[in-house]
Amino acid sequence: MGETSSSSHSRQDPCVLGYGFHGAIANSTPANFFDQEGAAYFGELEETFMHQVASLTRTQQAATTSIAHHGDIKPFPTAATVTAATATARPPPTLDIFPAWPMRSLHTPKEGSNVTADSTDDSESSSKNNSNHSSDQHGAAADMQSQFDQVSQQQQLQHKNMATSSTPRTGKTPDRKQTIRRLAQNREAARKSRLRKKAYIQQLESSKLKLAQIEQDMQRARSQGIFLGGAPGANTTSSGAAMFDVEYARWLDDHGRRMAELHGALHAHLPDGDLRAIVDDTLTHHDELFQLKASAAKSDVFHLITGVWTTPAERCFLWMGGFRPSDLVKTLLPQLDPLTEQQLVGICNLQQSSQQAEEALSQGLDQLHQSLADTMAGGSLIDDTNMSFMGQMALALGKLSNLEGFVIQADNLRQQTLHQMHRILTVRQAARCFLAIGEYHNRLRALSSLWVSRPREILGADEGHCGEISIAAQASQSQFSSF
């Protein structure tokens, strides 16, 4: 009687049976279930339970209504693989006992459902009696108890086809057994979620470490004077400066490739025509850099003139935003032997004229500095004279704009010097000249990076040893591969 009543009851409200077990608890307020802390405790379990219960009740219905009708499968993700057809043919499948895991396959065999339906009815009726008992007296705690019972019923349905070893002692009352099993389920689920949380945290920490690593690499790369695109860092670089840095980095890469190509061509003893083409390309490539610098000077002259775009060692020799032409000629002279008499005269004249031009530009810049200083110090620096402040600023701004002109003229001087070298020398000599220039600047850049990464923590003995070892180790790095 209880069976039929409960089964009919379940048929009427199959869903309600799953959601909060309202149907089973006639007298208690359904909301209590969700108000209790237990709600959160098995919140997600509840969902899977609901699905399973609904599906099971549906199959229950199907079983009672028509035995042949297997296709009554609700579109639950967990029940997606339910195929009653297979259920009949297959041996009793194992069901996931831990609802927190995604149910890959849920086989609810027809026979099982038939059998379980009976047990469901049994446990339902018993729990219903219980709930009727307890709801009046114990309120929330009793509701919780009844929830446990309800939920444990579902566990029973799943357990029906499990190995018997998992079933607890049959001597105890069904309530107690179910409660214990239910608690075990919850412990299991809680442990699963703790493990998942731990795994997630571990993942987060590892990616945090990786991020720190990448930032460190970037810091190191920046100290070597190579700006990675789009990441200026703490200091506010203007867009023109950032753009120039990116393009300069690209130019450097290109330059490295061309130097390698030139080196290969020189040692392959190509005919002069081919070599000339390569040398002319190299000269054009240098011209491109001067173009870049000219446009950068117009957008952010301070970036160029302070040499932020170069490496520290290059910055040491910086003159008006670049290399000093007369110094370069002086350095190259011994590298270009043998030279004819005429060539020697030409190069010496070049050295002299570039020196004079540099001198003139330097003096012009000095006058600019002086004029700027006079403007800044104009009036009284001590007494508060706000009247002339903006006027002086305007004047100073006007004078400062002349700075661009000087940087542009200095770059012009460098460009003319390179062109003149190209004119004086033969093709092979010019090739060696450009290689020498590239190599010289490469060495300066390498010096910068070595300096930055030199060992500093060695204070005691073995100073010299450790220094040598570290330098030797670094010397074998790939950055020296082009040498």
Next chain:
Amino acid sequence: MQYGAAAAEQAWYMPVVAPSSAVETAAERMERLASESAVVVFSVSTCCMCHAVKRLFCGMGVHPTVHELDLDPRGRELERALACLLGASGASAAGAPVVPIVFIGGRLVGAMDRVMAAHINGSLVPLLKEAGALWL
């Protein structure tokens, strides 16, 4: 370095004896001034680049004739004439200062970049020698 025929004119100007300065256009005046000396530099007294070009010539031992346009009463017109000249012969950026402009032997050499290029490629010295501004 002689600070200019223009200044001299101003100092000794006598209305009666002013022959052609009234009818002379700025361009003509410019031509005249440019041909009067071996090396002529049109400059502005406060311009630092002009100072650089002056130092360049002095460093080479040349004594150019400098005309400070800001100190000349007709300097504004002269500047415009020079701008026209530069615009015709070569590219001049908008807003860029016209000065310094160098004439050697009455012929236009150009602005600072042209002068420097000429010096580096070795054509400046022969030009100066030819004009008689430099002798070894």
